[in-house]
Amino acid sequence: MSMSVKDRLATNKTKLSKKPHITVETDICDTTCTHKCTTRVCPAKCFEIVNDKMAFQYEDCIECGTCLHACDQGAVSWKFPESGHGITFRLG
Amino acid sequence: MEDEKFDCIIVGGGVAGCAAAKVLADNNMKILLVEKGEWTGSKNVSGGVLYGPTPWEIFPELKNTLENPPFERFINRRRLSFMSDDSSFSIDYKSQKYDNVPYNGVSVLRSKFDRWLGEQVEESIAKSDFAEDSFVATEVMVEELIIKDGKVCGIRAGEDEFESDCVILAEGVNSLLTRSIGLQKEIVDAKYVATGIKEVWQYDQDLLEAKFQLDGLEGVSNEFVGCTKGIEGGGFLYTNKDSISLGLVLGIKDLRDSNETVYDLLDSFKDHTSIKPLLKGGKMVEYSAHVVPVGDIDMIPKQLYTDGAVVVGDAAGLVLNTGKSIEGMNLAMESGRQAALAIIEAKKKRDFSKASLKSYQDRLSESYVMKDLRNFQGAFHFIHNPDMFKKYPDLVNSIMNDVFLVDGQEKKKTRDIIKKAVDESDLSYWDLMKTSIQGGLSL
Incomplete structure (x- = not known):
């Protein structure tokens, strides 16, 4: 029954923008942040620890807003993708 | 322009x-x-059930669409389930009184x-x-x-x-x-919002209707508590025309303070004995998530x-x-x-x-919007008692297990079953009394 997040995301349609709509100051995550909660709360697994460092990618983002509200360290700058880009849900 | x-x-x-x-x-x-x-x-993403007459008043055209409505199903059966790791106890209500336009709720x-x-x-x-x-x-x-x-x-x-x-x-x-x-406020505190995470599972429509005992356009909504490993929130299952919406709503502050991962929590919910068989014959067709206000009037x-x-x-x-x-x-x-x-x-x-x-x-x-919000803040705080997300669902299931148990031993009376369950739980009689009074007053 268990599916990987990648497989789950594959059911969605996204028109990728070249510009990232979310930027993360990963220095904050790597130094002062003690919980690194975004690695657990982002439903699209956009935040991962790779070689002991926070790695963020916006490509899989489904624009839910969880990281905008979960990060209490001021590391996440959050916007929607530019006009005509990002996630499209067929069902929603 | x-x-x-x-x-x-x-x-x-x-x-x-x-x-x-x-x-x-x-x-x-x-x-x-x-x-x-x-x-x-x-x-846009929601659970989701849209309740009450408001949509029918603003969009009266809705009532002309019943042959092929833009909504999924009308909800005439409501279930609330209390889950422990291996059991679940449900309150289940179905009524034909909910069968008429404007529907009480539509998925x-x-x-x-x-x-x-x-x-x-x-x-x-x-x-x-x-x-x-x-x-x-x-x-x-x-x-x-x-x-x-x-x-x-x-x-x-x-x-x-x-x-x-x-x-x-x-x-x-x-x-x-x-x-x-x-x-x-520029920064909305995590305690005011939750993350909804959802999968839509599609079925052959006849199979869906047989599985969920649906006739015609009728549908069921099921909410779950106790399926979030103690994290503020709960689960939901709503029937659509030929699919179900299944997911969790998880308080972001609680999530942040826990060690849980949203998709693992969703997997564990889907693996529960009362959910897993429902997914048989279905296909996961969409994965989505969205933040939702938790209903605290202080956020407004x-x-x-x-x-x-x-x-x-x-x-x-x-x-x-x-x-x-x-x-x-x-x-x-x-x-x-x-x-x-x-x-x-x-x-x-x-x-x-x-x-x-x-x-x-x-x-x-x-309007009813602010009146209800003001009147039910007590209920909001009552159900956001952390014990509601784990201890009480566990207690209810522990009681029900002994109520229905036939094990070849001398049967216990209900009073003794409740006493044993409370003694074995982390809850005191004082907690129970306080909770019943608060619940009685606020809900």
Whole structure:
């Protein structure tokens, strides 16, 4: 029954923008942040620890807003993708 | 259309924005509804059940669609399940009293439903005096509000600027524009919001109807508590036409303070003995997530208006959690309607100042939206007692297990079963008494 997040995301349609709509100051995550909660709360697994460092990618983002509200360290700058880009849900 | 000034620009093609736009267009206002997605609803997600008569009043066309409705099913069966790791106890109510239009609730898939709402707005525009001058514009991402002399007077999207007498902010819970003009705090605390994470599972329609005992257009809604490993929140399962919406809503502050991962929590919910067999024969066809206000009145801005702008729906934090159901979309639509009516008045007075738009908040205060929100804050706090998410569901299941147990031993009376279960739980009789009194008073 268990599916990987990648497989789950594959059911969605996204028109990728070249510009990232979310930027993360990963220095904050790597130094002062003690919980690194975004690695657990982002439903699209956009935040991962790779070689002991926070790695963020916006490509899989489904624009839910969880990281905008979960990060209490001021590391996440959050916007929607530019006009005509990002996630499209067929069902929603 | 750049040279033309609109009476009102509505930012966001969700249920609140479409409701507001519909009422404005029906009242001959010159409007622009902007939506950042490909169509109204294309980026929208909810559980979701839309409750009550509000949508039927604002969109009376709904009742002509019952052969092929834009919603999924009407809800005439409600279940609330208390889950422990290996058991589940449910309250189950079905009634034909819920079988008639306007339905008590309908399940919706927002990308389909809000698209239909947007089409209705276009039809209302076509019948209005501004058939050529009012618009529903998609793929328009509003980057900022235009402010002149302290008054909101339009929007900017990329190179394009559009002017209006006022703006309705219906941008949803990730309310960047609302925050940019100080109507909402710049940082909304994690305790006020939850993450909804959802999968849609599709079935052959006959199989779905057999599995969930559905006849015709009827549907079931099932909410779950105890399936979140103690984290604030719960689960949901709603039947759609040929699919189900299945997921969890998880308090973001609790999630942050835990060691849990959202998709692992979802997997463990799906593996529960009362869910797993339901998924057999189905196919996961869409994965989505969205932040949702938890229903704390403290999140709602004290002032929902400013010079030239009002805020509605999730952007205003209008979600009602009564412990019996979670209502958000109907409140959003009602707030959209009240905002539209206030703006129609403002147009007559040619006054879109703060003092004039205050009538929106007055109207909302007098409507069921704020009345229910005020009356049920006790319920909200009652069900956000942390024991509700684990200890009580475990206790209920522990009692029910012994109630139904036949093990060849001398049977215990119910009184002794309850005593044993309470003694084995982390809850005291004092906790139980306090909880029953609070529950009795608040729910």
